[in-house]
Amino acid sequence: MSxxxxxxxxxxxxxxxxxxxxxxKTLRAVEKVSLKxxxxxxxxxxxxxxxxxxTLGRVVAGLEVPTxxxxxxxxxxxxxxxxxxxxxxxxxxxxxxRMLVGDIVAEPLRLLGxxxxxxxxxxxxxMIEQVRLPADAADRYPHEFSGGQRQRIAIARxxxxxxxxxVADEPLSxxxxxxxxxxxxxxxxxxxxxxxxxxxxxxxxxxxxxxxDRVAVLYLGRLVEIxxxxxxxxxxxxxxxxxxxxxxxxxxxxxxxxxxxxxxEIPSPINPPSGCVFHTRCPKATDICRSAExxxxxxxxxxxxxAACHFKE
Amino acid sequence: MSSYSLRRTAQALLVAVxxxxxxxxxxxxxxxxxxxxxxxxNPSLTPELVAQMRQLHGVDQPVLTRYWSWLNSLAAGDxxxxxxxxxxxxxxxxxxxxxxxxxMILTFVISVTASIVLGCIAAMKPGGWVDNVISFVAFACIxxxxxxxxxxxxxxxxxxxxWVPATATALDPNMGFLQELRYLVLPVLTxxxxxMGQYIRYVRASMIETLNADYIRxxxxxxxxxxxxxxxxxxxxxxxxxxxxxxxxxxSLMSGALVVETMxxxxxxxxxIYDAVMHKDFNVAMIGVLFxxxxxxxxxxxxxxxYGWLDPRISLK
Amino acid sequence: MSQKLVMPEAAAPPALEVGGLTVAxxxxxxxxxxxxxxxxxxxxxxxxGVVGESGCGKTMTSLAVMGLAPANGQVxxxxxxxxxEMVGASERAWADSRGxxxxxxxxxxxSALNPVMTIGRQIAEVLVRHRRLGWRExxxxxxxxxxxxxxxSPALRAKDYPxxxxxxxxxxAMIAIALACRPAVLVADEPTTALDVTIQAQVLxxxxxxxxxxxxxxxxxxxxxxxxxxxADEIVVMYAGKVVxxxxxxxxxxxxxxxxTRGLIETLPDPQRRxxxxxVIPGAVPKLDVDFRGCRFAGRCRLAxxxxxxxxxxxxxxxxxxxxxxxxxxx
Numbered sequence: 001m002s003x004x005x006x007x008x009x010x011x012x013x014x015x016x017x018x019x020x021x022x023x024x025k026t027l028r029a030v031e032k033v034s035l036k037x038x039x040x041x042x043x044x045x046x047x048x049x050x051x052x053x054x055t056l057g058r059v060v061a062g063l064e065v066p067t068x069x070x071x072x073x074x075x076x077x078x079x080x081x082x083x084x085x086x087x088x089x090x091x092x093x094x095x096x097x098r099m100l101v102g103d104i105v106a107e108p109l110r111l112l113g114x115x116x117x118x119x120x121x122x123x124x125x126x127m128i129e130q131v132r133l134p135a136d137a138a139d140r141y142p143h144e145f146s147g148g149q150r151q152r153i154a155i156a157r158x159x160x161x162x163x164x165x166x167v168a169d170e171p172l173s174x175x176x177x178x179x180x181x182x183x184x185x186x187x188x189x190x191x192x193x194x195x196x197x198x199x200x201x202x203x204x205x206x207x208x209x210x211x212x213d214r215v216a217v218l219y220l221g222r223l224v225e226i227x228x229x230x231x232x233x234x235x236x237x238x239x240x241x242x243x244x245x246x247x248x249x250x251x252x253x254x255x256x257x258x259x260x261x262x263x264x265e266i267p268s269p270i271n272p273p274s275g276c277v278f279h280t281r282c283p284k285a286t287d288i289c290r291s292a293e294x295x296x297x298x299x300x301x302x303x304x305x306x307a308a309c310h311f312k313e
Numbered sequence: 314m315s316s317y318s319l320r321r322t323a324q325a326l327l328v329a330v331x332x333x334x335x336x337x338x339x340x341x342x343x344x345x346x347x348x349x350x351x352x353x354x355n356p357s358l359t360p361e362l363v364a365q366m367r368q369l370h371g372v373d374q375p376v377l378t379r380y381w382s383w384l385n386s387l388a389a390g391d392x393x394x395x396x397x398x399x400x401x402x403x404x405x406x407x408x409x410x411x412x413x414x415x416x417m418i419l420t421f422v423i424s425v426t427a428s429i430v431l432g433c434i435a436a437m438k439p440g441g442w443v444d445n446v447i448s449f450v451a452f453a454c455i456x457x458x459x460x461x462x463x464x465x466x467x468x469x470x471x472x473x474x475x476w477v478p479a480t481a482t483a484l485d486p487n488m489g490f491l492q493e494l495r496y497l498v499l500p501v502l503t504x505x506x507x508x509m510g511q512y513i514r515y516v517r518a519s520m521i522e523t524l525n526a527d528y529i530r531x532x533x534x535x536x537x538x539x540x541x542x543x544x545x546x547x548x549x550x551x552x553x554x555x556x557x558x559x560x561x562x563x564x565s566l567m568s569g570a571l572v573v574e575t576m577x578x579x580x581x582x583x584x585x586i587y588d589a590v591m592h593k594d595f596n597v598a599m600i601g602v603l604f605x606x607x608x609x610x611x612x613x614x615x616x617x618x619x620y621g622w623l624d625p626r627i628s629l630k
Numbered sequence: 631m632s633q634k635l636v637m638p639e640a641a642a643p644p645a646l647e648v649g650g651l652t653v654a655x656x657x658x659x660x661x662x663x664x665x666x667x668x669x670x671x672x673x674x675x676x677x678x679g680v681v682g683e684s685g686c687g688k689t690m691t692s693l694a695v696m697g698l699a700p701a702n703g704q705v706x707x708x709x710x711x712x713x714x715e716m717v718g719a720s721e722r723a724w725a726d727s728r729g730x731x732x733x734x735x736x737x738x739x740x741s742a743l744n745p746v747m748t749i750g751r752q753i754a755e756v757l758v759r760h761r762r763l764g765w766r767e768x769x770x771x772x773x774x775x776x777x778x779x780x781x782x783s784p785a786l787r788a789k790d791y792p793x794x795x796x797x798x799x800x801x802x803a804m805i806a807i808a809l810a811c812r813p814a815v816l817v818a819d820e821p822t823t824a825l826d827v828t829i830q831a832q833v834l835x836x837x838x839x840x841x842x843x844x845x846x847x848x849x850x851x852x853x854x855x856x857x858x859x860x861x862a863d864e865i866v867v868m869y870a871g872k873v874v875x876x877x878x879x880x881x882x883x884x885x886x887x888x889x890x891t892r893g894l895i896e897t898l899p900d901p902q903r904r905x906x907x908x909x910v911i912p913g914a915v916p917k918l919d920v921d922f923r924g925c926r927f928a929g930r931c932r933l934a935x936x937x938x939x940x941x942x943x944x945x946x947x948x949x950x951x952x953x954x955x956x957x958x959x960x961x
Contacts (some may be wrong), residue, residue, distance in 0.1 A: 048827060048828060148914065176683040176684055178894060180907070200947050206856070209899060247830065250900075251883055252883055255860040266796070267797070527741040528741065530735060530742070532744070534696055535728060537724060537759060
């Protein structure tokens with residue numbers, strides 16, 4: 001399986017709060033992240049607020065520029081070639097309310113200069129059918145559709161230029177529970193039939209478990225663990241991964257008071273802690289954790305699983 | 314926050330200086346100069362005398378030089394000499410300023426208080442009959458031209474009912490304050506109605522939006538009664554945008570005052586500036602207009618600072 | 631709406647008892663029932679989970695329990711707080727009870743807290759209102775309240791404005807506000823939905839801890855079945871304004887009876903239960919401004935027949951404490 005996307009030591013820093021007489025601070029949204037996505041592979045990016053997962057997704061989609069490091073798609077810089085497309089979280093604000101659905105879906109083709117108007121209309125019609133929307137959807141406006149249907153429109157728009165990689169940023173979070181599975185099934189069907197690679201950003205571990213081949217865990221902009229789906233869920237190595245899995249609500253589990261709950265707040269990406277950024281909340285933290293930042297290393301007896309921890313299991 | 318205040322104040326002063334330069338140039342673009350007026354009044358002046366007078370008054374020099382010397386004098390406290398009144402400018406404008414200030418301050422205080430109260434009452438039940446009445450009144454106030462309102466008031470209250478005097482020209486500066494109020498009632502009322510119309514709409518709109526906020530629902534969930542919810546929780550939030558608008562409009566009260574002063578014969582700033590411009594009394598016009606500019610700048614500054622003080626999220630810059 | 635309330639003799643009345651609650655609005659001349667004949671009760675120290683999707687009426691139910699339903703809504707039925715009937719009570723009676731006997735926590739702590747008032751004052755205000763304390767004393771107790779919900783440096787935090795606190799801290803502050811007067815009932819509307827997963831766990835822990843300490847009944851509303859499963863003792867499943875199933879938590883998950891409940895549980899991805907393709911509930915949640923005849927779920931139900939579409943099922947007792955509103959459940 002060849003490598004489609006190669007991210008190498010990528011950093012994304014933002015300047016915040018700079019005024020006339022103030023130097024401003026640096027918000028380290030993504031810090032030295034390296035990972036690869038292969039063809040037809042689904043990599044999930046998991047993390048909480050400040051993890052940088054959304055920023056990372058936006059860089060891959062070409063919406064942000066990295067401050068340092070390289071992002072290469074098939075060996076070249078990311079360009080607007082329609083090969084990488086994005087689906088956003090909020091179906092209500094992702095579609096221009098003044099455009100007809102047909103125009104919304106056709107827009108990537110129009111911007112890429114592909115085909116005649118008639119050809120584009122035909123492709124739109126085919127796409128709308130593939131995402132299981134009613135045939136007359138192209139002539140209606142977004143507000144006439146429900147949240148789940150709007151997300152399908154967004155997916156149609158993302159797929160019409162025949163991309164190879166889709167970045168999906170929390171595509172299910174804004175939908176009703178009974179609709180989430182419909183859209184999730186659709187995404188998986190399309191992914192399989194079109195052999196798409198998928199960068200799936202989510203905080204919902206149950207969904208991630210269903211769809212991902214590999215999972216990357218981010219904390220405060222750093223990649224703390226990356227592993228195959230089954231390995232990550234059954235034998236997490238990094239304490240943060242373990243904490244995330246413990247905290248995720250599960251049907252049938254009763255809330256036991258306090259025992260395994262992770263303490264403390266998520267630090268600010270403007271003022272990250274020293275050494276290992278997780279040390280302020282880590283039950284295993286010792287002096288070395290406070291002073292030395294751990295490096296992402298492969299686990300000796302588990303191929304494909306990497307963790308950045310001085311005490312990884 | 315104080316570094317913010319210092320920066321804003323420095324900004325305001327800078328703008329004031331630039332404005333004074335712009336104003337000076339604009340006024341000097343007016344056709345004619347003070348010497349022309351004297352010429353009109355005294356056609357027998359010889360060209361040599363005219364040239365001499367021009368030199369005396371310094372009007373034959375280029376604008377920049379004149380501006381610079383004017384600015385220097387001003388910095389030293391000398392505001393210049395009025396050619397039409399034959400008095401220092403300060404002696405001309407100070408009494409006018411006093412009159413106008415009384416008018417503006419009274420108007421501002423009454424209109425702000427009344428509009429906050431009425432706007433809140435209207436917002437409590439939007440679409441209800443109370444709201445409809447108040448909104449209609451506000452609309453009527455904005456739509457009615459000030460001079461027309463002034464005329465109506467004069468006709469009804471001064472002429473027909475004879476409750477108050479019609480004109481303030483008989484104003485004696487040594488009169489007691491209460492007596493003076495009789496003369497000010499109609500002009501203040503006229504000016505108040507106009508600004509109140511605007512303010513009521515701002516307050517009402519802002520209050521309606523605030524009352525829809527989540528934290529108002531939380532306040533009610535704590536068992537607070539309607540009055541406490543409005544006065545303690547909603548009001549401060551609702552006033553944040555309104556206060557800035559009000560502070561900004563304080564400056565424009567001065568131009569509104571001009572019309573009212575004319576209608577009621579009050580010897581205020583508006584009249585003084587108008588006369589000065591018409592009679593090409595350079596110095597008075599300059600100081601008068603500059604003063605109006607300063608008022609507006611000051612109001613802007615106060616608005617910015619007030620905004621920072623009212624909303625704790627803003628002050629931390 | 632028939633429901634038999636089985637009251638053990640000589641026991642204290644439940645902290646909250648809701649009977650046949652209906653909230654209706656006039657929309658363009660027709661009457662729309664957003665909440666329709668809802669009944670449940672919560673005993674002291676117990677947690678009732680109310681689960682459902684958008685439009686099911688769970689939020690409106692919780693607002694009605696607090697007397698905060700919109701003024702143009704018609705509330706009928708029975709709401710008893712510690713035995714006292716509140717439907718039809720004066721606004722004064724409601725205001726006395728809100729914050730003191732029943733309190734509420736909302737979903738978005740950022741917008742639910744007054745941005746221009748300090749946290750300490752927002753807590754103190756409840757104490758001044760209901761406990762008749764002076765402001766100084768109320769403020770001291772407010773600091774204690776902040777400490778009891780696990781906020782570090784509470785004396786300093788009390789002087790902060792909401793925007794200075796993180797999301798988790800704000801939600802703790804909201805809980806402190808709600809519990810300041812030790813109410814008998816805490817209504818929590820999606821309290822952790824806007825929080826990160828690890829912070830959600832902390833806040834859920836806190837709520838359990840506070841319940842153990844103060845003994846209040848909790849009405850916990852959420853669309854997240856997994857969260858409800860972790861915290862609720864009994865669960866009420868709502869759909870399109872009606873209760874479709876009501877059971878103790880364990881019972882609901884081991885043997886869900888209503889097709890909607892089953893569909894909901896099956897449609898969730900679950901790491902313990904691997905499927906290639908998630909089962910799906912077809913269609914979408916219905917709009918409420920249509921005249922319903924028959925079961926409101928019939929349009930999406932595999933088992934629905936003409937009888938279902940014609941006659942609306944009543945909530946009936948199926949097993950111990952397990953109530954279902956469905957014609958197709960074998961009784």
